[in-house]
Amino acid sequence: MKVAIIGCTHAGTFATQQILAEHPTWQVTVYERNDNLSFLSCGIALWIGNQVSKPDKMFYSNPDELTKLGANMRMQHDVLNIDAQAKTLTVQNLVSNTISDETFDKLVITTGSAPIVPPLPGIDGPRVKLCKNWTHAKTLKESAPDINSAIVIGAGYIGAELAEAYAITDKRVTLIDALPHVLAKNFDKNISERIEQDYQDHGVELALNEKVTSFVDDGQQVTVTTDKGTYTADIAILCIGFRPNTSLLKNQLDMLPNGAIITDDYMQTSIPDVYAAGDSATVHYNPTQKNDYIPLATNAVRQGILVGRNISHPTEKYLGTQASSAVELFGKTYAGSGLTMAGAAAHNIKVASISIEQDYRPDFMPTTIPVLVNLTWDPTSRRVLGGSLMSKYDVAQSANVLSMAIQAQFTIDQLSMVDMFFQPNYNQPLNYINAVAMAAVTQANTNK
Numbered sequence: 335m336k337v338a339i340i341g342c343t344h345a346g347t348f349a350t351q352q353i354l355a356e357h358p359t360w361q362v363t364v365y366e367r368n369d370n371l372s373f374l375s376c377g378i379a380l381w382i383g384n385q386v387s388k389p390d391k392m393f394y395s396n397p398d399e400l401t402k403l404g405a406n407m408r409m410q411h412d413v414l415n416i417d418a419q420a421k422t423l424t425v426q427n428l429v430s431n432t433i434s435d436e437t438f439d440k441l442v443i444t445t446g447s448a449p450i451v452p453p454l455p456g457i458d459g460p461r462v463k464l465c466k467n468w469t470h471a472k473t474l475k476e477s478a479p480d481i482n483s484a485i486v487i488g489a490g491y492i493g494a495e496l497a498e499a500y501a502i503t504d505k506r507v508t509l510i511d512a513l514p515h516v517l518a519k520n521f522d523k524n525i526s527e528r529i530e531q532d533y534q535d536h537g538v539e540l541a542l543n544e545k546v547t548s549f550v551d552d553g554q555q556v557t558v559t560t561d562k563g564t565y566t567a568d569i570a571i572l573c574i575g576f577r578p579n580t581s582l583l584k585n586q587l588d589m590l591p592n593g594a595i596i597t598d599d600y601m602q603t604s605i606p607d608v609y610a611a612g613d614s615a616t617v618h619y620n621p622t623q624k625n626d627y628i629p630l631a632t633n634a635v636r637q638g639i640l641v642g643r644n645i646s647h648p649t650e651k652y653l654g655t656q657a658s659s660a661v662e663l664f665g666k667t668y669a670g671s672g673l674t675m676a677g678a679a680a681h682n683i684k685v686a687s688i689s690i691e692q693d694y695r696p697d698f699m700p701t702t703i704p705v706l707v708n709l710t711w712d713p714t715s716r717r718v719l720g721g722s723l724m725s726k727y728d729v730a731q732s733a734n735v736l737s738m739a740i741q742a743q744f745t746i747d748q749l750s751m752v753d754m755f756f757q758p759n760y761n762q763p764l765n766y767i768n769a770v771a772m773a774a775v776t777q778a779n780t781n782k
Contacts, residue, residue, distance in 0.1 A: 335360045337645070338423060338438035340413050341579075342371040344634035345612025345641075346444035347395050352642020353442075354403045363406040363436070365413050365425060370468050371395060376631065378471045379492070382478055383499030389475075416441070416582045418605045440607045442641055443583065443595060447576035447613035447629050456549030461556035463571045465492055474571070482506060483567035485558050487546055489516040491661055493573035494529070498663050501536045508565045509533065510541040510558065520659065522674045522708055524689055525724050532664040541565060576629050578614045590616060594627040599651040600644040601637055609645060611637035618654035620741055621672040621719045622681050628657045656720075658737040660730040669733035672720030672740045673710050685720075686713040686781075688774045692766055694727045696758050703727040707770040709736075709746070716745040716778060721770070735767055746774040 337353060339346050342364050353362055372395040380386050397407040408425070414433070415424035423436040449464045451457060463477075464470045482505060486497040489511035497509040509516070515526035516533065533540055544560035549570065551557075557566045578593040588596045588604040595610040597603055599618075603610050612634035619626035633655050643650045660669035678685040687710045693702040705725040711718050721736040723729040739749050750771035756763045764772070 336437065336439045337362045337442065338436065338440070339364045339442040339444060340416070340423075341443070341445040341612075341614070342366040342400075343373065343444070343446050343612070344631050345446070345614075345638035346442070347372045347400070348635050348638030349442050349444055349609075349611060349641040350400050350405050351395075351403060352639045353645055354405060354642075356642055357646065358404060361406065362404065363408060363438075364400065365408045365411045365423075367410065367412040367428065368467070368469075369410050371397060371400075371409075373468045373471075374631070375466055375471070375492075378465055378474065379495035379499040381471060381475055382496065383502055389471075392471075413582065416586070418583065418586045418603075418608050421607070440645055441609070442645070443580070443603070443608065443610040443614050444612050444634075444638065444641075445579045445582070445614045446634075448579045449572060450575045450577050451572060452574075454546060454548055456551060456556075457572075459549055459551040459556060461551050461569050462549055463569055465496060465571050465573050466576070477569060478503065478505075481568035483555075483569075484508075485510065485556070485565050485567040485570040486573060487511075487558065487570060488573035488575065489513070489542070490519060490573065490575065491517070491659065493571075494663060495661060496571060496573060497533065497538055498536075501533070501538050502664075506537070506539075506567070508539040508541060508558075508567060510544055510546060510560060510565070512543070512545045514543040516540070516542070517661075517668070518676065520670060520674070521668060521722050521724075522676065522687075522689075525668060525706065525708065525722060528666075528706075528724060529663060529668065532666065536664060539565070576613065578627065578629075580614050590625065590627060592627055594625075596625055597637075597652075600648040601641045601652065602644070602648075609641045611641050617657075618652060620654040620656055621677075622683060624681075628655060630655075630657060630659065632658070653741065656737040656740045658733050660733055662730075666724060666726050667728050667730050668722070668724045669730045670708075670720070670722030671733045671737040672718070674708070674720055674722065675710060677720065678710060683719070684713065685710045686774070686778065687711075688770065688777050690766070690770045690773050692762065692769060694725065694729070694766060695761055696763075699758055705729055705766050707766050709770045709774050711746050711774060711778075713778065713781075716747060718744050718746060718749055718771075721767075723766075729766075732767055746771050746778060750775050 613629040658671035
């Protein structure tokens with residue numbers, strides 16, 4: 335059996351490992367246009383902020399490791415054309431520039447995503463940078479000692495972390511976003527406003543609810559113009575999002591309008607023997623029970639594994655995702671899973687919500703720290719649909735509790751009574767997850 339895998343970051347790496355674990359005699363060929371694989375781009379901001387011990391540890395695998403497993407690694411090979419029905423590929427060796435035609439029995443599309451770069455004047459200037467892959471990471475790290483200021487465009491996770499990294503290393507930072515709040519797609523207003531205060535307390539200029547219209551490079555600095563003002567710095571970094579890198583399969587496979595490849599529960603596309611995973615593919619978003627595009631490494635890893643388990647025949651269904659995530663900014667943890675109020679509105683889903691704030695452990699302890707918790711649920715079925723938390727205390731793992739509750743379709747009533755231990759070093763007699771669910775139950779019963 336000849337398997338062709340196109341792209342080898344997270345989904346491609348794990349698909350390769352799992353296919354060879356399940357089928358060690360199969361001929362698995364990996365085509366990767368870069369000279370590296372498995373780069374954890376979530377570490378870029380940490381590296382910029384001098385919080386990474388060794389940059390080579392941001393890779394968890396390499397071509398030699400996959401070769402030892404039995405993979406035929408074609409690094410620095412770019413796939414120029416795919417005919418999914420005829421099962422053929424056209425591939426260019428980027429070192430020798432030779433072009434060859436290849437065949438396959440099964441195809442795995444793990445081509446990932448690419449940064450969104452809108453066609454704005456001056457956006458291709460030398461002082462406008464990207465933040466996605468190892469090449470981008472090295473460029474940003476190498477330039478960091480030589481700059482005094484930076485404009486970060488996009489206040490999602492990557493932009494938010496990058497702005498913090500520059501701020502804590504004494505750069506003058508401007509953070510621009512078209513939405514009215516930082517991390518507006520991840521957290522509700524009551525949490526975003528606290529994040530924004532921390533940025534301002536650390537000298538970061540916030541330019542929110544502003545759309546970038548152009549870039550002008552004067553040879554020494556770059557000026558970013560928005561619909562409301564102008565901002566000048568030594569560099570500007572685009573962090574406005576990603577799009578599926580699937581143009582080679584356009585009009586061949588079923589896709590969302592943005593190009594994300596639609597798969598079934600077993601990661602198979604609309605064409606037999608063609609599979610997709612990771613940032614090139616859709617996910618099943620459990621809070622809405624619909625296909626969605628949510629490019630996260632966690633989704634890519636699980637989908638890659640499932641390709642390996644299902645590539646011979648349908649074996650294990652995809653459980654879907656809650657898009658659980660967490661980030662640390664200026665010493666505080668922000669974590670969440672599922673729908674926020676704004677997310678529910680964007681999906682045209684009616685939800686109820688509540689927010690509480692309580693100390694994570696009893697006041698008789700020498701110290702304690704408040705935790706802010708939000709919870710959203712379906713007011714009809716009372717099913718939990720989302721939640722988020724923020725605190726100086728590490729509440730990150732609580733997002734996983736919320737994730738399991740959403741995936742298991744818990745009601746607020748069930749979540750309020752889930753058995754959680756009590757020990758004064760760690761929590762209250764009523765854990766803050768139980769507490770917010772109990773508050774939700776009281777509100778829901780009052781509103782009947």
